Amino acid sequence: MGKYIINGDKRLVGEVSVSGAKNAVLPILAATIVGGNRSTIFNTPNLRDVDIMEKILLSIGCKVERMDNIMYVDSRNLSSTNIPDELVREMRSSIILMGSMLARCGETTVSYPGGCEIGPRPIDLHLKALRQMGAEIDESHGFLYCCCKELKGCEIQLDYPSVGATENTILAAVRAKGTTIIRNAAREPEIIDLQNYLNKCGGKVSGAGTSIIRVEGVDKFEDVEYTIMSDRIVTGTYMAASAITGGEVVVKNIETNHIQAIVAKLKEAGCLIYNDNSSLKVIGPEKINCIEMTQTLPYPGFPTDMQAQMMALLSIANGTSIISETVFENRFKHSDELIRMGANIKIIGKVAIIKGVKELTGAKVTSKDLRGGASLVLAGLKAKGTTEVEDIFHIERGYEDLDKNLRKLGADIVKIE
Numbered sequence: 316m317g318k319y320i321i322n323g324d325k326r327l328v329g330e331v332s333v334s335g336a337k338n339a340v341l342p343i344l345a346a347t348i349v350g351g352n353r354s355t356i357f358n359t360p361n362l363r364d365v366d367i368m369e370k371i372l373l374s375i376g377c378k379v380e381r382m383d384n385i386m387y388v389d390s391r392n393l394s395s396t397n398i399p400d401e402l403v404r405e406m407r408s409s410i411i412l413m414g415s416m417l418a419r420c421g422e423t424t425v426s427y428p429g430g431c432e433i434g435p436r437p438i439d440l441h442l443k444a445l446r447q448m449g450a451e452i453d454e455s456h457g458f459l460y461c462c463c464k465e466l467k468g469c470e471i472q473l474d475y476p477s478v479g480a481t482e483n484t485i486l487a488a489v490r491a492k493g494t495t496i497i498r499n500a501a502r503e504p505e506i507i508d509l510q511n512y513l514n515k516c517g518g519k520v521s522g523a524g525t526s527i528i529r530v531e532g533v534d535k536f537e538d539v540e541y542t543i544m545s546d547r548i549v550t551g552t553y554m555a556a557s558a559i560t561g562g563e564v565v566v567k568n569i570e571t572n573h574i575q576a577i578v579a580k581l582k583e584a585g586c587l588i589y590n591d592n593s594s595l596k597v598i599g600p601e602k603i604n605c606i607e608m609t610q611t612l613p614y615p616g617f618p619t620d621m622q623a624q625m626m627a628l629l630s631i632a633n634g635t636s637i638i639s640e641t642v643f644e645n646r647f648k649h650s651d652e653l654i655r656m657g658a659n660i661k662i663i664g665k666v667a668i669i670k671g672v673k674e675l676t677g678a679k680v681t682s683k684d685l686r687g688g689a690s691l692v693l694a695g696l697k698a699k700g701t702t703e704v705e706d707i708f709h710i711e712r713g714y715e716d717l718d719k720n721l722r723k724l725g726a727d728i729v730k731i732e
């Protein structure tokens with residue numbers, strides 16, 4: 316299962332380079348099957364989720380080759396329309412294959428991803444949009460049987476700016492007959508990356524990054540080379556690592572525009588932040604300032620994927636902070652583990668009240684989900700004594716070489732397989 320052992324209380328200093336974004340590469344890998352073309356994807360992060368997506372692509376007949384951070388996918392010949400149940404269960408975002416399989420093959424069977432560690436994650440908005448475009452979807456015994464004679468472009472008003480539903484709809488619309496307009500679309504930067512990939516293949520997508528996206532269906536897709544954007548949540552996590560340890564870390568290979576909400580909160584917490592176009596330096600304060608309110612919101616608000624890391628940071632602040640989680644229903648499982656390390660946190664519904672403590676102490680803790688796991692690593696970097704973070708397979712879903720990178724910055728962290 317794997318664990319990290321961290322001897323904390325070490326100031327992090329140095330430079331770290333950020334990998335490609337998990338949440339950009341996954342939909343783009345799903346998109347590689349839409350056009351029956353060949354894609355060479357650069358800056359692909361080496362992550363557990365990418366391994367699972369690779370297995371899915373292989374299982375439906377794609378040819379896949381990987382070398383370092385380059386992934387080559389040839390989707391000209393597919394041999395199956397079933398997405399294997401055991402792989403869908405391992406990675407919730409495999410649900411975005413529904414749109415691309417319908418676009419490419421006119422049918423697919425996917426199992427229902429169900430809930431997970433961060434609370435229920437329904438897919439009603441995905442299904443509603445695909446049905447509006449002409450898909451017939453039968454749900455039975457945990458499986459979704461999807462087919463369509465033809466997908467037709469239409470006007471789709473999303474009830475909530477869901478990232479996955481926006482991506483699924485774009486993927487279905489890119490080969491549909493006519494034009495699709497998605498209103499109240501999610502505005503996350505990863506959706507711009509998906510648009511850019513599709514357009515490089517010959518797709519006609521515009522408006523990503525705004526709440527109205529327009530997709531004109533096309534027939535012909537070209538072979539493509541594409542470079543994945545850098546990961547804004549990994550960026551934020553290294554920034555928080557510098558902040559919590561009172562360190563001085565330069566985070567390189569980043570997109571400054573994507574992390575402004577994180578920069579603003581870390582400045583409120585007392586960090587000094589200097590940036591140029593593709594890197595920034597974070598100098599952590601001697602004592603973290605408490606923050607009256609951090610509310611997670613869809614982009615460009617403060618990302619829910621940074622909420623747990625922020626909680627670790629505020630657990631040692633000079634007063635009481637409040638975090639309100641508005642995106643997911645139950646994304647505070649890390650708080651119990653932080654409490655084991657000496658944090659003083661109370662959860663009331665979707666609100667966390669964090670009374671800053673003088674110091675955290677090392678303990679045996681378990682990561683329950685990806686970002687919650689990252690928050691425990693951050694706490695362990697600051698804590699006095701030894702912290703063991705168990706079940707790090709969650710963390711490895713989204714962080715490439717986390718232990719190695721932290722060691723280079725001076726952390727005492729080892730991974731036990």
Ligand SMILES: CC(=O)N[C@H]1[C@@H](OP(=O)(O)OP(=O)(O)OC[C@H]2O[C@@H](n3ccc(=O)[nH]c3=O)[C@H](O)[C@@H]2O)O[C@H](CO)[C@@H](O)[C@@H]1O
Pocket residue numbers: 337338339341408435436437438439440441442475476477478479480501505613619620642643644
């Ligand atoms: C692979 C990927 O990109 N994952 C990200 C994506 O997840 P994901 O795409 O799953 O997140 P969504 O934006 O869809 O979910 C946001 C909220 O909408 C709700 N909802 C969503 C779809 C639906 O059909 N019905 C519904 O009610 C969800 O339960 C949740 O409460 O965006 C989240 C929000 O920024 C991030 O935390 C995840 O890291």
Ligand SMILES: C=C(OP(=O)(O)O)C(=O)O
Pocket residue numbers: 337338407408433620685686713
């Ligand atoms: C929740 C996350 O991812 P996923 O949607 O893949 O579970 C995340 O990246 O924090």
